[in-house]
Amino acid sequence: MRLTLSARPPFALRAVVQSHGWARLAPFSFDADHAVLTYVDLLRTGRVVEMVINEAGDGVTIEIEGGLSEPERSEVAAKVSWMLRLEQDFSVFYDLAKDEPKLNQVEEQAQGRLLRCPTLFEDVVKTILTTNTTWTGTIRMVEALVSRFGTPLHTDPERHAFPTPGQLATTDEDMLRSAARLGYRAPYVLELARAVASGALDLESLKTSESPTQDLRKRLLAIKGVGGYAAANLLMLLGRHDFVAIDSWAVKLVSHEWYGGAPVGRAEVEAAFERWRQWKGLAYWFWDWSYRDQT
């Protein structure tokens, strides 16, 4: 079965996929040669499907093996639209970026959309697994979580959907430490999964919340394992770009760009992008750091 979805222009699937590393984390995969994004998902009906997403016309097509019921079609369309931010409008950011040489490429290259997972739960777990580790460590931990706890794809049992909060809630800390090698992050992921599974934490409601960004930030910071860096990243995924996700790399880049390599702190990173106000997160994200491979 094939679904077709249109996107608000400008749109480029490759730009969304390459916006950050999520496409390299299971159950995503990306065929760079053919620009095909795939994602294995557990639908509400209990069926596991592989979404094969291609750019086509002014949007994307989604191919799924076999037929889909009408509720399943609606669910797939809504999830892909959310994951790729097909409807998001970046025109204000593009107008601001036109006069900045380090950002004037963003509209032409259709940058602005950041790939995200279908649930905020999955985005939060993955973000926690990016903290205090290397990128290869994150890939390894996510792969272990998915393969060990996720529901397998019927047509390819080697591939699995991302585990639901309920699936993770029934495990224990020792299992997360030994089977997925999450280390000290294990209790954070377990506590989050149990809170969401029990209904004590309605994480998904944040996706449509109209609360001020500061309020959303406070709610994210209340999650164990989510600090300033993780909260800023998650706000970006929620479409709120008011904060820069300051990690050691951000500090290094800002030091090199504005301070001649001298040591700087969080305040200097914030100050460097202050003029971009509600777009400062995106301005940092898509700043032309082309010299960085030399740093």
Place this chain on the structure above:
DNA sequence: GGTAGACCTGGACGC
């Protein structure tokens, strides 16, 4: 509000 130390893993390095 600011700071120090612990948390855990894997990679780099020296022997």
Place this chain on the structure above:
DNA sequence: GCGTCCAGGTCTACC
């Protein structure tokens, strides 16, 4: 092959 050191954010305890 083994041991040591280090990088990576967040939490807790303490001032």
